Amino acid sequence: MIRFRPVIHTGLSSCPPSSTGTRSETGFIILTGCFTGTSCDLTVSLIEMGDVAQDETSFYSNAEGYWRDVSPTVDGMLGGYGRISNIDINGSKLFLHKFLGSWLLGTEGRLWVSSVLYQEKTLESQNRPLSPDSWGQVMSPDGDGKTGTGCALDCGAGIGRISKRLLLPLFSTVDLVDVTQEFLDRAKTYLEEDSKRVGHYFCSGLQDFVPERGRYDVIWIQWVIGHLTDAHLVEFLRRCQGALRPNGLILIKDNMSYEGVVPDEVDSSVCRELPMVRGLVSRAGLRIVHEEQQLDFPKEIYQVHTLALR
Numbered sequence: 001m002i003r004f005r006p007v008i009h010t011g012l013s014s015c016p017p018s019s020t021g022t023r024s025e026t027g028f029i030i031l032t033g034c035f036t037g038t039s040c041d042l043t044v045s046l047i048e049m050g051d052v053a054q055d056e057t058s059f060y061s062n063a064e065g066y067w068r069d070v071s072p073t074v075d076g077m078l079g080g081y082g083r084i085s086n087i088d089i090n091g092s093k094l095f096l097h098k099f100l101g102s103w104l105l106g107t108e109g110r111l112w113v114s115s116v117l118y119q120e121k122t123l124e125s126q127n128r129p130l131s132p133d134s135w136g137q138v139m140s141p142d143g144d145g146k147t148g149t150g151c152a153l154d155c156g157a158g159i160g161r162i163s164k165r166l167l168l169p170l171f172s173t174v175d176l177v178d179v180t181q182e183f184l185d186r187a188k189t190y191l192e193e194d195s196k197r198v199g200h201y202f203c204s205g206l207q208d209f210v211p212e213r214g215r216y217d218v219i220w221i222q223w224v225i226g227h228l229t230d231a232h233l234v235e236f237l238r239r240c241q242g243a244l245r246p247n248g249l250i251l252i253k254d255n256m257s258y259e260g261v262v263p264d265e266v267d268s269s270v271c272r273e274l275p276m277v278r279g280l281v282s283r284a285g286l287r288i289v290h291e292e293q294q295l296d297f298p299k300e301i302y303q304v305h306t307l308a309l310r
């Protein structure tokens, strides 16, 4: 799912597959879809993701093997789509600022948000959390108090692409967790001076990782949930909930399929449809407090949604 598939999803976005299907030996429903101007075969599972990862051990070890061979660069993190990183980060900033208290009504507030986007270099170089405290207490979109800017956790962090541009400019301390040691090693230099404000580099699969209770204001989980089975994702989200500070937030930003579960045998992951992700969130006992689709991504890649949970 992390890999972007230029051709197939162009068709999917405009025309859903036909409903004729047969069950394959591996338990997937094979649907042959006819797409606008193109004909292609694709495998779409209409059943629980647990069936996709029948052999859980190889589901995880194949993914680890895949990522070990990926270059520790922004382009590597984004499956060759390094050019969308700016759009992604700017979209995430706008989303997150709604909760950090920087999304004030009125011209002044909008100007401030703009300054984060367009004078990013200046603000980042100040090397401190952006705190609009002087503007008084504001409410987040769900009516709760604002989220703190003390400590964030970057899950499936890779080389720290998100930590560098989104989290470290906003939070005093950021922890990174990823299953690939080489990426975390690269993060130490990629994050430059800001690496001094990294609390921990945890090398662990999220399925095994236990975040410290009550430590985090924000837990950011981007482009990695497809590497977890349903059960592991639910359990991980539960542990994340316990790791939040008051008014803390868990954010999932990820590809969503157009229908069912789409397995990716190359990187050993799955891409779930949005209602399934919402269902897993609810199974974890979490509430979706805000949800948006990332705009301005290339048409040929999966739709990407951001969900704020607590």
Ligand SMILES: C[S@@+](CC[C@H](N)C(=O)[O-])C[C@H]1O[C@@H](n2cnc3c(N)ncnc32)[C@H](O)[C@@H]1O
Pocket: 002, 063, 064, 067, 077, 078, 079, 155, 156, 157, 158, 159, 160, 161, 162, 177, 178, 179, 180, 183, 204, 205, 206, 207, 222, 223, 224, 227, 228
């Ligand atoms: C598509 S990259 C995304 C990296 C980063 N989130 C970003 O957006 O730049 C996926 C990352 O997830 C990591 N990963 C894969 N399976 C994982 C697992 N089970 N637990 C933790 N990290 C995992 C990979 O090593 C890789 O760094």
